[in-house]
Amino acid sequence: MFGKARVILEAMACGRAAYVFDHNGGEGWVTGETFDRLAADNFGGQSVPAVIDEERLVADLAFYDSGMGIVNRDLVVAHNAATKHTEALVELLHRVALSPRDTMAEAPLRELARVIRLRHRADMQAFAFHAEAEALASRTDRADEQLAALSKQFGQVQAALVQAHIAAAVHAEQLRGAVERENELRSVVVREQAEAAVWEAEAHRHAAMFQDVTGTRRWRTLNQLLAPADRLRSGSRNPDDRHRTT
Numbered sequence: 001m002f003g004k005a006r007v008i009l010e011a012m013a014c015g016r017a018a019y020v021f022d023h024n025g026g027e028g029w030v031t032g033e034t035f036d037r038l039a040a041d042n043f044g045g046q047s048v049p050a051v052i053d054e055e056r057l058v059a060d061l062a063f064y065d066s067g068m069g070i071v072n073r074d075l076v077v078a079h080n081a082a083t084k085h086t087e088a089l090v091e092l093l094h095r096v097a098l099s100p101r102d103t104m105a106e107a108p109l110r111e112l113a114r115v116i117r118l119r120h121r122a123d124m125q126a127f128a129f130h131a132e133a134e135a136l137a138s139r140t141d142r143a144d145e146q147l148a149a150l151s152k153q154f155g156q157v158q159a160a161l162v163q164a165h166i167a168a169a170v171h172a173e174q175l176r177g178a179v180e181r182e183n184e185l186r187s188v189v190v191r192e193q194a195e196a197a198v199w200e201a202e203a204h205r206h207a208a209m210f211q212d213v214t215g216t217r218r219w220r221t222l223n224q225l226l227a228p229a230d231r232l233r234s235g236s237r238n239p240d241d242r243h244r245t246t
Contacts, residue, residue, distance in 0.1 A: 008043040012076040017068035019060070020045045026052035028060050029068065035075050 001011035004022050008030060011018040018030040020038055025045040030038055041047035052060075213219055 004045050005043050008038075009076060009080060012072035013080075015069040015073040017064060017066075018043075018072055021052055021057075026050070028052070028056075029063065030072055030075075031068065032071055032075065035079070039079065 001007065001014075001016045002019050002021050003011065004020055004024075004026075008018045008020060012030065020027045020030065020043050022045065027038060027045050027047060027050055028034070030043070037047055050056075
């Protein structure tokens with residue numbers, strides 16, 4: 001990690017090799033030997049009048065070792081742990097509190113204490129609001145995903161409905177055609193039935209006329225007169241029968 005100040009401390013806390021360098025200057029790798037000197041300058045790159053040019057940078061990078069990260073992690077834990085800084089701060093405040101003073105300025109301290117309490121309360125509220133905002137953002141993301149899934153399903157349903165409407169229209173058209181053909185056939189059947197009824201009535205009329213004719217005495221007399229001719233004509237049609245009779 002290349003940087004200075006806090007960047008170096010964060011890189012060390014993450015177990016990374018750290019190189020003090022930026023546009024204001026540099027001092028090279030942080031190691032067990034250089035840590036105290038570089039930390040005294042807050043890793044600002046200005047503790048010694050050194051110049052990091054291209055040749056120096058190439059030479060330093062050649063000495064890179066993956067074990068630097070482990071060493072840096074141990075160094076930052078040993079020297080920059082929050083507990084150690086807290087102990088040092090408490091000791092400093094204790095010395096200041098016990099040092100002799102001519103006057104005690106209570107009013108500013110009370111106001112400062114009040115402001116600190118308000119700031120602490122605001123920080124706690126901000127932390128709670130931040131947590132709620134993150135939870136809300138998470139729920140919003142899930143809602144967006146569900147909405148996207150529902151939109152996709154809705155699109156599929158719409159497509160299926162369109163296909164169903166098309167199929168229904170085709171079936172309706174086919175049904176209309178079938179109904180029209182059925183109506184045409186019904187018309188043909190009705191017409192044929194009417195014609196059959198006419199022919200049947202005509203047949204009955206002719207049968208009645210024939211019955212009227214054959215029931216007269218003239219018809220019976222004519223049949224008696226024509227009977228010999230019918231027998232002769234019947235005999236001429238069957239020569240074998242005529243031969244057997246002879």
